[in-house]
Amino acid sequence: MTNHVRFSEICLSDYGMIFIQVEGASERAVIEILKANNVLKLNETQIYREYLRREKVQAIERYVASHKSKKKNLLIRIVDSPNEKYRARRLFANRYDVCTIVTNPEIEVLIIFAEGLENNREYLKSEKPSIYLKTKWPKWNQYRQRHKSLKSESFFKEYFADVDDLIRAILKHSRSNSNEYDRLKDLLKD
Numbered sequence: 001m002t003n004h005v006r007f008s009e010i011c012l013s014d015y016g017m018i019f020i021q022v023e024g025a026s027e028r029a030v031i032e033i034l035k036a037n038n039v040l041k042l043n044e045t046q047i048y049r050e051y052l053r054r055e056k057v058q059a060i061e062r063y064v065a066s067h068k069s070k071k072k073n074l075l076i077r078i079v080d081s082p083n084e085k086y087r088a089r090r091l092f093a094n095r096y097d098v099c100t101i102v103t104n105p106e107i108e109v110l111i112i113f114a115e116g117l118e119n120n121r122e123y124l125k126s127e128k129p130s131i132y133l134k135t136k137w138p139k140w141n142q143y144r145q146r147h148k149s150l151k152s153e154s155f156f157k158e159y160f161a162d163v164d165d166l167i168r169a170i171l172k173h174s175r176s177n178s179n180e181y182d183r184l185k186d187l188l189k190d
Contacts, residue, residue: 002088005097007076007186015097016071018042019060020078021052026107027078029156030166030184037163040187042076061088064095072096080106082181102181103173108133108150111159114169115139118176 012018022028028051034040035047052059060075073096077086082102087093103109108129115137117123126132133140134150147155160166167188174185 002086002093003097004086005074005099007099007101007182010074010097010099012041012043012046012074014071015046015074016069017048017063017067017073018046019048019052019063019073019075019096021075022078023080023107024053024151025153026151026156027103029153030107030110030160031078032153033157033160033163033166034187039163039167039189041189042187060096061092064092074099076101076187078103078107078184080104099182101184101187103184104177106130109173110166110169111137113172113176114160114165118172 020031022031031040031051035042035044048059048063050059060073064073075086075096075098077084077098077100079100080103082100082104084100086098086100088096088098106129111133112118112123112129117132117137122136123129123132126136130150140150143150143155143159146158149155160169170184170188174183177183
């Protein structure tokens, strides 16, 4: 059975390799911005060289199978919903722990918080942050010419070029939700 852990309850030095699994390009961009600005608690030398998409988890199992280590490995999953379950194959289940970071309802909510739109009546009526931003956010028209998608890595990197804006949005988002699961703020240095 897969061992799920809370980020706040682990000691990173207890782990060998740390794998980061992202849902898409925007999640990858957020992690890359934070990593490039040295604001993550994660040790750079422990992080696996590439971010894994949800469907590429076999890379973890290949790594674990080919590298004998006295330490367990850690998979940090960045997902939209706390309901997205993860189960390692039985052969690998005891060789790495899994920590799930939730960006509920979706990573684009960070733009909502950065823009101060979290209490906007129109936003509160919409289904998802990305739908609201694409249809009702006036600034999207400025960005649309340079970026094919609101969910693109290039858009997120341009929008959050100032890491302090990203950190403020992450902190605002974490205050708006319960602490029943790990959030991006848990990955930030104090």
